[in-house]
Amino acid sequence: MSDAGTTPLLSVRDLKVAYPIRSSFLQRKIGENVAVDGVTFDIRPGETVGLVGESGSGKSTVARAVIGLVRADAGTIEFEGQDITRFSPRQLTAVRREMQMVFQDPYASLNPRLTVRDVIAEAWRVHRDVVPRDRWTAEVKELMDRVGLNPDYSDRYPHQFSGGQRQRIGIARALALRPKLIICDEPVSALDVSVQAQVLNLLDDLQDDLGLAYLFISHDLSVVEHLCDRVLVLHHGVVAEEGTAREVFDHPRDDYTRALLAAVPVARPWLEPTS
Ligand SMILES: Nc1ncnc2c1ncn2[C@@H]1O[C@H](COP(=O)(O)OP(=O)(O)OP(=O)(O)O)[C@@H](O)[C@H]1O
Secondary structure (H helix, E strand, C coil): CCCCCCCCCEEEEEEEEEECCCCHHHHHHHCCEEEEEEEEEEECCCCEEEEECCCCCCHHHHHHHHHCCCCCCEEEEEECCEEHHHCCHHHHHHHHCCEEEECCCCCCCCCCCCCHHHHHHHHHHHCCCCCCHHHHHHHHHHHHHHCCCCHHHCCCCHHHCCHHHHHHHHHHHHHCCCCCEEEEECCCCCCCHHHHHHHHHHHHHHHHHHCCEEEEECCCHHHHHHHCCEEEEEECCEEEEEEEHHHHHHCCCCHHHHHHHHCCCCCCHHHCCCC
């Protein structure tokens, strides 16, 4: 849970990301294809910050910029006080150890040719100082156990697991480098509702046990409400509203947030017109 007094783990200031426009005609007409413009937020150790907004609002672009998959055109992204937008590829590799990602589609994000053991151990080939090679098998089994998978199945392939189990493999892989921050990009949207709750509870338990911070991206507001300490509402790449989950969900100040909440098929009495 959050501690408002703690120094931020991640500090994003005035982040701007524009994607290149390949057609010179469109380039002249539109100028820039700005996906994210002036986004600012902090994540403290052990805190969960939710990023919500409709499709195309820029949520994944923020995540990609934080993890270094797209370049920031302006602004700063500080991780533990260091601006990683100025980092060399080698420095980025080192900092990525501390920041891991869990993806939406556990099928697409796991290499079907690798056993679970190899999926989890893959990052240890790059970051050699994390786990000594003679500990790999034991550590894989510990990680599988931690995420609720049977450690005896470490030689199986991803297709031999259910969707929820595959997402648990993705979470074990994210934990392998002992990160401080995990970016969860729609981690349960591809799963059945009953399985969603189990995976969300797992993320919650892991946070309690390991002190992880999450940047949690979801279009499902009920998931965000359940899990997040603070919430950022993105609209056309700009932060429309920010606050504690309670403030944003119980007393939305922005019209766009109200519209998003009103679109959720859950009874929200504070949005009903008063007679
Ligand atoms: N690789 C890319 N090249 C060009 N434009 C892109 C690219 N990726 C995203 N965009 C554009 O940037 C904007 C923000 O997209 P982004 O994927 O960050 O939104 P999102 O909120 O994560 O949406 P979704 O929930 O559908 O994933 C959109 O207008 C999108 O079309």
